[in-house]
Amino acid sequence: MFMDKELKKYRKFTSADFALDDRFISSVLKPDEQANGFFKQLKDLYPHLEKSMNDARKIISSFEAPSEIINNEIKDRIWKKVMEETEGTPVIHIRSRRKYRWAAAAILFSVIASFSAYYILNRQDSTINEVSQVKNKPANDIAPGGNKAILTLADGSIIVLDSANNGTLSHQGNVTVIKMNDGKLAYDKGGAAGKIMYNTITTPRGGQYQLVLADGSKVWLNAESSLKFPVAFTGRERKVELTGEGYFEVAHDASKPFRVSVNDMTVEVLGTHFNVNAYGDENNVKATLLEGSVKVAEGGQSVMLQPGQQAKVSTEKISVVNNVNLESVVAWKEGLFYFDNDNIQKVMRQLERWYDIDVSYEGSIPAALFSGQMKRNLTLSQVMQILEYNNIKYSIVGRRMIISD
Amino acid sequence: MSQTRDETILWESFLNGDNHSLEVIYRIYFDELYRYGMKWLKDGHLVEDVIQDLFVRLIQSRGNLAVAQSVKFYLFRAFKNMALDKIRLEKRLVGGNEPSSDTFQLDLSPESSMIDKEEYLIIKSKIENALVQLTPRQREALYLRYIEEFSYSEVSEMMGLTAKGTYKLMSRAIEAIRGQLPAGIFIFLSNHFLRLHPY
Numbered sequence: 001m002f003m004d005k006e007l008k009k010y011r012k013f014t015s016a017d018f019a020l021d022d023r024f025i026s027s028v029l030k031p032d033e034q035a036n037g038f039f040k041q042l043k044d045l046y047p048h049l050e051k052s053m054n055d056a057r058k059i060i061s062s063f064e065a066p067s068e069i070i071n072n073e074i075k076d077r078i079w080k081k082v083m084e085e086t087e088g089t090p091v092i093h094i095r096s097r098r099k100y101r102w103a104a105a106a107i108l109f110s111v112i113a114s115f116s117a118y119y120i121l122n123r124q125d126s127t128i129n130e131v132s133q134v135k136n137k138p139a140n141d142i143a144p145g146g147n148k149a150i151l152t153l154a155d156g157s158i159i160v161l162d163s164a165n166n167g168t169l170s171h172q173g174n175v176t177v178i179k180m181n182d183g184k185l186a187y188d189k190g191g192a193a194g195k196i197m198y199n200t201i202t203t204p205r206g207g208q209y210q211l212v213l214a215d216g217s218k219v220w221l222n223a224e225s226s227l228k229f230p231v232a233f234t235g236r237e238r239k240v241e242l243t244g245e246g247y248f249e250v251a252h253d254a255s256k257p258f259r260v261s262v263n264d265m266t267v268e269v270l271g272t273h274f275n276v277n278a279y280g281d282e283n284n285v286k287a288t289l290l291e292g293s294v295k296v297a298e299g300g301q302s303v304m305l306q307p308g309q310q311a312k313v314s315t316e317k318i319s320v321v322n323n324v325n326l327e328s329v330v331a332w333k334e335g336l337f338y339f340d341n342d343n344i345q346k347v348m349r350q351l352e353r354w355y356d357i358d359v360s361y362e363g364s365i366p367a368a369l370f371s372g373q374m375k376r377n378l379t380l381s382q383v384m385q386i387l388e389y390n391n392i393k394y395s396i397v398g399r400r401m402i403i404s405d
Numbered sequence: 406m407s408q409t410r411d412e413t414i415l416w417e418s419f420l421n422g423d424n425h426s427l428e429v430i431y432r433i434y435f436d437e438l439y440r441y442g443m444k445w446l447k448d449g450h451l452v453e454d455v456i457q458d459l460f461v462r463l464i465q466s467r468g469n470l471a472v473a474q475s476v477k478f479y480l481f482r483a484f485k486n487m488a489l490d491k492i493r494l495e496k497r498l499v500g501g502n503e504p505s506s507d508t509f510q511l512d513l514s515p516e517s518s519m520i521d522k523e524e525y526l527i528i529k530s531k532i533e534n535a536l537v538q539l540t541p542r543q544r545e546a547l548y549l550r551y552i553e554e555f556s557y558s559e560v561s562e563m564m565g566l567t568a569k570g571t572y573k574l575m576s577r578a579i580e581a582i583r584g585q586l587p588a589g590i591f592i593f594l595s596n597h598f599l600r601l602h603p604y
Contacts, residue, residue, distance in 0.1 A: 016579040020572065022557070029554055059582050062532050063551050075435050078457050079428060085457075086464040 007042050013049060018056035028060045031385055142380035142399065145223055145354045148207030151177075151185065154197035154231065161185065161201075161209060172197050175214060175231040185211040187231055196234060202226040203244070205356035208332075213240075216251035217258065220333040223353040224279070245277045247333045250292075265298040265313045274305075275329050281349055284314040288329045331373060339370040344392065344403065355380045356399060363405040366392055412476040419463075420470060430476060431460055437477075437553065438484050444548065445488045451495070455488050462487075478559045481549075485563065531585040543578035546571060 010018075018024045027035035043050050148162040154172055161179065169177045169185075176188045177199075185201070201221060203209050209221045214232045221227055225244025238250075238258040250258045250269050260267040262278040262285055272292025278285040287296050289305040296303050296311040301318050303311055310324040331338030337354075339347055344366050348359040354376060368390060374383065384394060393404045412433070418426035435456065442452035459480070463470065473479040536544065542564065549560045561571040 015583050016576050019579045019583075020576055025551070029551070055583055056579075059532070059579060060551050063547065070436055070439055074453065075432060078453055079431060079460075081457055082431075082460045082464070083424070085461045 002038050002041055006038075007045055010042055010049065011046055013052060015052040015055035015059070018053055019059050024053075024056065025060060028057050031382070033385075036385060036388070142355050142357065142396075144377050144379060145206030145208060145356070147209055149201050149203045149209035149221065152200040152202070153177075154199060162207075172199075172231050177231070185209065187212065187214040196230045196232075198228055198230055200226055200228045205353050213238075215253060215256075215258075218249040220247040222246065222332050242276055242278060244279055245275070245332070247273075247275045247330055249273045265296065267294050267296050269294040277329075279349070279353075284312045286329075287311045287313070288324055288326065290326055290330065332376070335376050336373045337376060338373045341369045341371055343367070343369055347387075348401075348403070351380070351383065355383075357396075357401050358399060359401045359403060361403050361405075366403065366405055368392070413473065416473050416476050416479075420467060420472070422467070424464065427460065427463065430480070434477065434480055438480065441481065441484065441548075441553065442488055444545075445485075445492065451491060452488075455484065455491050459484050459487055475559065477553075478555060478563075481553065481555075482563055532582055535582040535585040538581055539578050543574055546575050547578055550575065 010021075013021070023035065024039070027039055039053065043053065146162070151159045151161055151169070153159070153170055157170075159169055169179050171177075175197075178186045178188055180186055201209060201211060203221050203223055203225050205224050207223055211219050211221070211227075213219065213229055215238060217238070219227060219229075219240075222245035225242070225246060227246060228241040230239070233256060236256060238253070238256050240258075240260055242260050242262050246260075248258075248260065248269075250272055252270060254270050258269045260269075260276055262276060265278075265285055265287075267274065267276060267287050269292065272294055273290040274292075274294055275288045275290070276285070277288075287294065287305070288310040289307050291307055293307075294305050296305060296313065296318060298313045298318055303318050303320055305311055305320065308323055308326065310321040310329070312319045312321060325338075325340055328338040328340045337347075337350055347370050351357065352359055357380070370390070374386065380396075384392075384396075387394070395402050395404070412430065415426040415430055419430070438456055438459075439449075439452055442455055443449070446452050446455070463483075471479075539547075546560055546564060549555045549563060550557070555563065557568055557571055561568045564571060564574075566574065
């Protein structure tokens with residue numbers, strides 16, 4: 001609880017006063033529990049301040065913060081020039097240099113470590129000020145997921161994709177696997193290969209990955225998912241196996257249908273854009289069509305989908321949903337969570353997969369429904385802060401989160 | 406900021422002759438300096454030149470530098486002076502007029518992470534309108550306070566104003582922006598987009 005005196009100071013604040021108040025500014029720019037609690041209490045005490053606070057918050061948070069991540073090569077090159085230009089510059093008064101050097105080395109290491117980790121995680125997303133994000137992160141916060149996956153080659157060898165260097169990763173038969181600069185994986189078909197070799201790409205919790213198959217089809221793989229696919233499509237059909245969630249942009253080839261199989265369900269297409277969500281903990285497998293046409297088959301049944309339709313496949317039953325909110329279905333590949341009247345369990349299942357946490361409930365499960373979107377590059381504490389505003393109470397120990405009523 | 410103390414140690418170590426410490430500082434602040442430089446110079450190559458010159462000068466004048474309270478502030482202030490010199494030089498070379506800082510640009514976040522999309526678009530266009538009306542110095546002050554997160558006294562010093570003057574400059578800017586915000590009650594705290602549905 002905060003002192004009345006502290007709160008009283010704000011009683012007659014206008015939105016401009018709030019927008020200029022240090023405490024308020026830092027509650028917007030660097031939110032923490034204490035600051036949030038303070039302004040929540042203020043709002044409860046003086047409800048008339050709510051609008052001013054909202055306006056001020058809007059103004060403060062509307063300015064651009066993103067900066068491009070400047071390529072490390074550029075930084076190396078410029079630093080080299082600085083060193084060349086200052087070569088021979090005398091160093092004046094050196095005292096207790098050794099001590100400082102240790103400190104510098106330790107800090108250098110931690111800075112580089114956090115930078116490279118950040119760089120890897122956010123290569124495809126540079127919309128938040130990287131430096132300050134690294135700096136201001138609470139010590140025990142859980143970072144969002146990023147581009148991470150494991151590639152299992154036909155011979156069983158494993159390549160960890162968040163640390164492998166860019167460039168050629170392996171040759172399998174006539175096929176070359178290339179890791180591109182932007183963190184994607186591409187399969188370059190050489191000549192016709194002999195027997196079909198399969199690779200499997202697996203994303204952990206908190207991982208996602210994008211790849212381009214040998215036929216040019218693009219696949220985005222969400223967290224805790226896997227795709228088994230041939231390194232070259234030599235047969236009469238293109239067949240891949242999915243677990244978890246993937247978004248496909250299939251290159252058109254009328255002579256070779258593309259088949260995605262999930263458990264017993266198959267999605268068959270010629271060339272099209274669609275999303276398949278087949279997480280084991282979701283109620284049913286959902287295939288959603290954005291462009292083109294697909295056939296969804298399970299057991300003996302099958303349906304053809306039109307763009308905007310979704311097939312929900314549960315045990316021995318396929319139902320078709322019309323006018324699906326497509327934006328919400330593929331938001332994950334655009335770096336967003338998208339909630340559309342979802343209950344807390346559905347929200348939490350997504351957070352579990354992306355932040356690699358386990359959620360359990362104490363007492364009754366909150367009945368609130370959530371709608372809206374938020375970026376997947378937020379840290380867990382930032383996400384939870386949003387939920388807190390919606391009166392969700394939680395506690396975190398390690399990677400276990402408990403929601404209480 | 407948790408790293409402030411570490412940075413001060415780095416800075417002192419640099420003053421004592423260790424260039425590696427300066428390199429760490431260089432790498433910490435490169436992106437931010439670059440972003441700030443682009444607001445003035447709008448040309449990546451020029452910005453890179455200024456960053457290079459800045460660190461060359463730091464090393465060359467190492468013996469005369471002060472112990473910095475805030476390394477970031479020290480860097481930004483020196484960088485701004487050098488960037489403005491660069492602008493003057495460029496203008497003279499191409500035969501332009503007196504140097505001015507009438508170019509400071511302030512952009513809105515391309516897509517705020519948290520505001521509801523439609524609401525965001527409305528607010529964005531309103532605020533954009535308001536921003537055009539602001540003076541470059543108002544824009545710069547807002548940038549330094551909200552994006553670079555400098556304190557008021559640092560902003561004042563950087564802008565060559567008194568604390569009171571800075572406050573006045575900014576509050577006028579805020580009022581102008583607020584005047585553009587659509588009326589009515591917004592769903593939620595602005596950067597908390599989640600709506601709670603009654604059940």
